[in-house]
Amino acid sequence: xxxxxxxxxxxxxxxxxxxxxxxxxxxxxxxxxxxxxxxxxxxxxxxxxxxxxxxxxxxxxxxxxxxxxxxxxxxxxxxxxxxxxxxxxxxxxxxxxxxxxxxxxxxxxxxxxxxxxxxxxxxxxxxxxxxxxxxxxxxxxxxx
Numbered sequence: 001x002x003x004x005x006x007x008x009x010x011x012x013x014x015x016x017x018x019x020x021x022x023x024x025x026x027x028x029x030x031x032x033x034x035x036x037x038x039x040x041x042x043x044x045x046x047x048x049x050x051x052x053x054x055x056x057x058x059x060x061x062x063x064x065x066x067x068x069x070x071x072x073x074x075x076x077x078x079x080x081x082x083x084x085x086x087x088x089x090x091x092x093x094x095x096x097x098x099x100x101x102x103x104x105x106x107x108x109x110x111x112x113x114x115x116x117x118x119x120x121x122x123x124x125x126x127x128x129x130x131x132x133x134x135x136x137x138x139x140x141x142x143x144x
Contacts (some may be wrong), residue, residue, distance in 0.1 A: 021096055021111050021118045021121065021122045022044075023043045023050060023089075023098055023116040023118060024043070024044060024050075025043060025100050025114050025142055025143070025144060026042045026043075026055060026142070026143040026144045027040065027041050027043065027125055027141065027142055028141045028142075028143050029127075029138060030039055030138060030139060030140060031138070032136065032137065032138045036059075037057070038056055038059055039056065039109065040054070040058065040143055041054055041085065041140070044056050046062045047107075048090050048091065049088055049101075050088065050090075050116065051084060051086055051087060052084070052085055052086030053082055053084050053085065053086075054080055054081060054082065054083045054085060054106070055081070055082075058113075062080065064081075066080045068083055068086075068109065068123045069109075069127050070106065070107065070108050070109030071104070072105065072109050073111075075104065075106075078111075081112045083104075083106060084104075085104040085105075086101060086102070086103050086114070086116075087101060087102075088100055088101035088102055089101025089102075089114060089115070089116055091107070094125070096117060096118055097115055097116065098116040099114075099116075100113075101113075101114050101115075102114055103129050112127065112129035112130055112136075113129070113131075114132040115127075115128045115130075119139070122142065123141070124140065124141055125139070125140040126138075126139055
């Protein structure tokens with residue numbers, strides 16, 4: 001009886017971590033150079049494909065009505081709050097990584113190939129942007 005109860009408690013305590021091993025949720029982006037929080041980004045998944053929008057900027061110098069002045073596509077002039085910065089990305093077969101998407105850096109208007117890997121049981125998200133053979137990685141912290 002005790003071993004059955006222990007097994008039930010053990011399985012029940014690990015269920016939340018299984019549910020969190022996904023990039024879906026709200027994340028605090030952390031600048032890999034300065035270590036400062038930059039924004040909160042909400043990532044959603046529809047039909048197996050990711051999309052992500054800036055919920056709010058956390059940078060002290062960002063004006064409430066700031067727009068993406070550096071963007072070159074349909075996002076040019078769009079408000080930073082609500083700006084779609086992640087487009088695409090699907091879960092890789094047999095891995096906990098979402099790849100094939102793109103991520104926009106609204107500070108310079110450049111779009112990069114991207115991959116998203118939940119780490120530390122889904123508490124953090126490794127976000128890697130690629131430009132040719134080069135890449136840059138940030139680790140975002142889960143807000144929800």
